[in-house]
Amino acid sequence: MSLHQYVNTYGQDLLRRYGERVHKLAIHAGFTCPNRDGSKGRGGCTFCNNASFNPNARQPPPIAAQIEAGRRVLAKRTGARRFIAYFQAYTNTYDDVRNLARLYEAALSEPDVVGLSVGTRPDCVPPAVLDLLAGYRERGYEVWLELGLQSAFDDTLQRVNRGHGFAEYRDTLRAARGRGIPVCTHLIVGLPGEGRARALATLQRVLELGVDGLKLHPLHVVKGTRLANAWRRGEYRPLGFDDYVSIAADLVEQTPPEVVFHRLTGTAEARLLLAPAWCSRKWAVLNAIEGELARRQMAAAVGWPG
Template sequence: MNQINYNLVDEIYKKGMLYAPFGEYMRLKYRFKVFKIPFNGNFTCPNYDGRMSKDGCIFCPDFARQFTYESFRPYKDLSIAGQIESQLKHYKSCESDKGLVYVAFGTNTYQRIEFLKKIYDEILENKEVIGLSIGTRPDCLPDEVLDLLGDYVKKGYEVWLEIGQQSMHEHTLEKTNRKHGVAECIRVVREAHKRGIYVLFFIMLGLPYETKEETIETARMLSALEIDAVKIYPTVVMKGTKLAGEYLKGTYRPLSEIEYINLTTDFLENLDRNILIQRLSKDCGLETKLAPEWDSYRARITPKIEKELKRRNTLQGAKLKLSLTVDELVPLI
């Protein structure tokens, strides 16, 4: 079951908001502003290091982490404590009271359990940190890792898993070389929720081989799964990827800006109203991408999506009709 406090979500909608922003929910929950603090633990990915593949996903360049590290340059050579302290100072200047540390840049549960515990423990030693938000894959969360994270929940920390699912359709996952299926994500949601861990999915709109109807069906499936939050963003053609090759050959066309705005609005209409929205687009510098040509920065696109919601006189979940529960969904996967 979704672990979000529905009463707090109701407060968001009573304010006239047309979807449930993660930031607003956290402010209501804690009564102060919570910032996500990025942390680089130098993790790798099984889809690059040869355990599953050396090719990676078709939309992710093998130098993707280098791009991220460039923006992280002031902090990447610091110790764990040094990274957290430096980031907290920055966010304190932005009137943030506490931090939720986002363990990003790679598959951040893909290591020995002793290594993970050492890193997570050191992060949580800082009294200004309320918990962890860990970026990972659905196939890199064995029970021992979930048990470790569940122990932090028992100690009063807020723990999130940010899972790069991207789509809920097997054929899309296979053709984009994700090297996992839908069954893994269903297991993770169930097992994480048993331990009090929140689950967020990354979902890409405009993926090759996926229709508009299938994208909307992904929203309905996420609703049936009762995940806690989602990050929605357009498929961006990054330099050095297999998708870039398809784009240059003319066999893949990314969504136009208006197509993305309309499809995101459709997606929101078919997503349960209690699933928090952490992102509605993707920040990506021009030096790292080939397409789309339009500016996908969140600060510019989010107001346009909100405007489309208003134009349609609609809101998140307005068109959601679930015919399957998650228990009925599982045998079909």
């Protein structure tokens, strides 16, 4: 597949800069979330079941063991010899900074780990944490702060029980980039009450502030969530395959080429996924996005209607 001909993908960006394959290796470090432990709320976001992307959510193995298991799989599948430790599950800056340093450095102590990617919420990144991450950058490590925004509209964020607004995202983004920390922003397409217009408006608000990377996810309904209950009652209708492909292509086309796409779709395990069924077919979605971008490029070249 040649998606990188149309999209500035993270994999190709790393290949250019390191001269070899570098892969993200997902780590679950045992964090929780202020939207679950009562600090901001209970129950988490209406769509959230972290087991949908992390099978070790209850009792994660030690970080060294997770890295060893991940490197074996990735080395066999891709031939990768260097890795980025991706602190993925829940809110990976939600702890005392000394404990964060212990966990991050446990990953960085592995000789084939070249950096960190830290997933978190915009309202959980105090200055001390930003200073810690900036220090790793100064030591030559690859460091990304991944901020889960999902939508730039506060009414949507309230509807899905995010527990923060766009202002917290704006402030954290500026503080991180002011320290030289690149930011990857997560956006969800198909949130309740949102369609193409709001997805494009969210992108523009994010781009206006400045961002280094983007992750796109279609909203999928998984077991054990409030969204699943709404779907069963017929109160939420998931986005169709063709609609998602079209909107994702729109977002790619309106993004400056220097912004890196870390992801263009997301999947959930079959045992958890309720709807839409196409969210289990990652490569079908990616191939369709590539095909749509190629079709649009050809149409523009020959002057056909888009």
